[in-house]
Amino acid sequence: MIFAYLKPYFRHLIVIGLAVLLFVILSREPEDIQPHQQVDRDEEISSDVKLFTDIELEQYNGREGSPGLYLVILGYVYDVASGVKHYGPGEAYNMFVGHDASRSFISGEFEAYHPEMSDVSSLTDGELKSLVKWKSFYDETYVYKGKLIGRYFDDRGRLTDYHKVILERAIKAEQKETEPRQQYPSCNVEWKEETGTRVWCTSRSGDGVERGWVGKPRRYAKEPNPYCVCVPDDVSTSDTSLAPFADCDVSSESCFVMETKTV
Ligand code: HEM
Known part of the structure; x- marks a missing residue:
């Protein structure tokens, strides 16, 4: 190694030089940065x-x-x-x-x-x-x-x-x-060749847990595919994104769906 052949005096000079360089780099003011x-x-x-x-x-x-x-x-x-x-x-x-x-x-x-x-x-x-x-x-x-x-x-x-x-x-x-997807439980859905799709509400949620109220099927229409949620009776139907199904009584707990894409 060349370093070993250098006189101690020069070695010290190199070490001090490197230390000074390091100090200058580390102490640069942030103002230098654009x-x-x-x-x-x-x-x-x-x-x-x-x-x-x-x-x-x-x-x-x-x-x-x-x-x-x-x-x-x-x-x-x-x-x-x-x-x-x-x-x-x-x-x-x-x-x-x-x-x-x-x-x-x-x-x-x-x-x-x-x-x-x-x-x-x-x-x-x-x-x-x-x-x-x-x-x-x-x-x-x-x-x-x-x-x-x-x-x-x-x-x-x-x-x-x-x-x-x-x-x-x-x-x-x-x-x-x-919100409506998270706030309200989804409806039960079945499809039969003779009758098509039926959606309905029961007092149990999808995982079978009793929730104490039944609600009415409402078509939640703000997503790409309309979606059926069970909405409690005391919720106003003025929210047009939660509309009753066509040709289904607003007070009915079960509706036949005339369109193909609703779940
Ligand atoms: C608020 C109204 C609108 C906004 C903000 C808007 C904005 C834009 C923008 C930013 C692009 C370029 C997208 C890119 O970088 O690839 C674009 C493309 C385009 N827009 Fe609009 N646009 C509007 C309304 C319309 C309407 C009304 C029409 C038709 C009558 C239209 C037709 C098109 C077409 C044909 C393209 C080119 C698509 C392509 O070649 O990939 N836009 N628009």
């Missing part, structure tokens, strides 16, 4: 999340000389270059690139961009849920690039209070929609 290089605190140390400013992102509009084609939804930035036929200059959805126009995913305003288009607070909870689904679409289809500092993320890439409220409202809508 905003877009900061490690995302919310997302732990998994990856460096690039943080964009409005001005920086504006350049990613796909026009000649631009560094790329980036779209923003709920403050998340995606590279949509592979969808240039939708988002490129002059294409139908070009308005979405270079800035956050989240509200337009619901309102359908694609003509001209206004900064207020990033404000989604006027949307209903259900619309916010749809917006979050659009965000999932971009996660699945395009390349995630980082976050836009502003309404949805602060300058350290953390969710803003505004963003948290939006997400809570979207989750509330999601829970509301799945």
Whole structure:
């Protein structure tokens, strides 16, 4: 080993030199790090999340000389270059690139961009849920690039209070929609060639446990396939997603189903 042949004096010098180098590296101030290089605190140390400013992102509009084609939804930035036929200059959805126009995913305003288009607070909870689904679409289809500092993320890439409220409202809508399935027991179902499908309610749940009430079969129609739940008598039928079955008395505990897809 060369090291063994060096005079002790030189060996000490090398060791001290390495120690000084290590000290310099470890004591670098965080100010040296540019905003877009900061490690995302919310997302732990998994990856460096690039943080964009409005001005920086504006350049990613796909026009000649631009560094790329980036779209923003709920403050998340995606590279949509592979969808240039939708988002490129002059294409139908070009308005979405270079800035956050989240509200337009619901309102359908694609003509001209206004900064207020990033404000989604006027949307209903259900619309916010749809917006979050659009965000999932971009996660699945395009390349995630980082976050836009502003309404949805602060300058350290953390969710803003505004963003948290939006997400809570979207989750509330999601829970509301799945509620009847969780809240009410499903009906009994049988199928016979002569009569077709019959749904009915008994005072026992599917696993045979006595629940103390029978309820009426109601068609829960908000899912892709309508679904039958037993709803207690004191529940108002004003919720149109829980409608009585066609050609079946509202007070009946058993109904024949005229459509094929209901279970
Ligand atoms: C709020 C209303 C709407 C929004 C937010 C919207 C948004 C979008 C977006 C973002 C894309 C590109 C998806 C991708 O990256 O692959 C797209 C594609 C498309 N949209 Fe819309 N759209 C809306 C309404 C409509 C309507 C009313 C029509 C039809 C009259 C339509 C027809 C299409 C078609 C044909 C495609 C291309 C599908 C493909 O080639 O893969 N859109 N839409």
